[in-house]
Amino acid sequence: MFCLLRRRLSSVIDPSQIQFLRPISTTPPPPQNPSDQSSTFTVSYLVNSCGLSPESALSASKKVVFKSPSKPDLVLLFLRNHGFSNTQIANLATKRPSLLLAKPELTLLPKLKFLEEVGFSDGEIADFLSKDPTFLCRSLERKIKPSYDYLKSLLGTNGKVAAAIKSSRSSWILHFDLERIIGYKVEILRNHGVPEDNIVKLVTAKTRSLGNNNDRFEELVRNVRKIGIDPSSTQFVKAIYIFSGMNKKTMDSKLRIFRSYGWSEDEIVSAIRNQPLCIDVSEEKLEKGLDFFMNKLKWEPFELAKYSNLLGLSLRKRIIPRWMVIQCLLSKCLIKDAISISRVLKLTEAMFLQKFLVKYKSKAPEILKLYQGKL
Template identity: 45%
Template sequence: MAPNVAVLQNHGVPNSMILKMISGHSRTLKLNNSRFSEIVAMVKEMGFNPVKAHFILAVRVMSGMTKLNWEGKLEVYRSLGWSETEILSAFKWFPNHMLISEKKIMRGMDYFVTKMNCKPPFISKYPNILAFSLEKRIVPRCSVLQVLMSKGLIKKDLCLSPVLTASEKKFLEKFVIKNQERVPEILSVYQGKMELLG
């Protein structure tokens, strides 16, 4: 690991962050030195700050992928309408979105675009929402939003990201419990017991 630790130090990564990497993700530091050096240089060129935690996270993500896998994932996002700038911006904001399986990405994008009328550039600003379970979180919560929007109880331009990232308790309090009197079926919709029509 020593040569790779030296690479990080030479790029200005604080020792405290390197120690965390050694204790929690030592496998990354065991990568071939030339490949590791290449990845660190690429991450820095992308605009990541070596003193920030996202720098190490980006290195870890790229180290866990082959060049072929990386290029393949880039192609998936391009095919979905993301520009190179949007792909880079998404990676800088949420590096782990590059680890999401192609199938999960495609299903999530299809749902957001066809069911929620989201544009690809919007999703690229909040790539973390693609990491959530479609069945367990995205569909139940979006179904609730659709019902509330249809009844004029919430704005149609409501940002999805805070809704999907909110804790279960907060979501229930704000969108389900709060509206149960006006929309008695809202809990059944959330629990998937009532199919939405139209």
């Protein structure tokens, strides 16, 4: 009977589809590869102990493998004891998972102490290292301290060194031979008559502008001088910072916007010379600013070039609300037509409120709502 049943089944079902009729093997599966077990444990640890997503943990497990939780547990305990939040630990583990195998007292602690001595607070240290954990992988004696020594000799105080490191938005400034990388650029600035105070300001607040190669930086300095900005002014180093972070395509696009509103080359140069920040705004903001001042207020290019700093102000939050208040007061003859809108826009918030809103709120009560954008 059983044979007959099998013959009938085989006539309608392919033999490969009747595996279930075969006896189930009782042989145990082969043992899992130890490396696979370690990888699985690593992923699990990164997810459960470090707060990584499964995808990030899987990616990180290709760079580091834990055979037991003992070493990473010590690192996590060390980081938490030094003010690292769960999010900061997750960021650090994502970017540099190998640090979870570091020796806390030998590798990590000296660098935290170094940052503390430079002037970083505990909170700043945790934030800085979670964003750029590469710093913890650098040699303190061969990389970090020599760069620090050069910065200290140039800037003078730990506070300014700390400001320079923070302004670079990463620890790259302490990764390389700084005297070789920015020393030549500092000499270029000195040779062009830039005062030492302004050089210190550039290095302290705009360190990334010195990351260009030497030839490009020298060309940049020459171009800023061609515009006519005085090397002894703070505008000179401000222009260097702005131009160093702008590629040719972006610059050309912004110049085309000026030209589309009828500006001559001399008027554009005049605007940049008066306030380099006018070319640093987004293309959208630049176009809206030009449209408002030239089409709404009917200013000529040469007039706006004198006050090009106004192009950096917010239309929605500052320019239009103040302009509307002034228009309302003019319509009620509470102020004179000769009032300078450029001076009004330059006033601090407190001064504007006192000079126009507080002073005239009884005679024109609607100006407060007008200023707040409710009318």
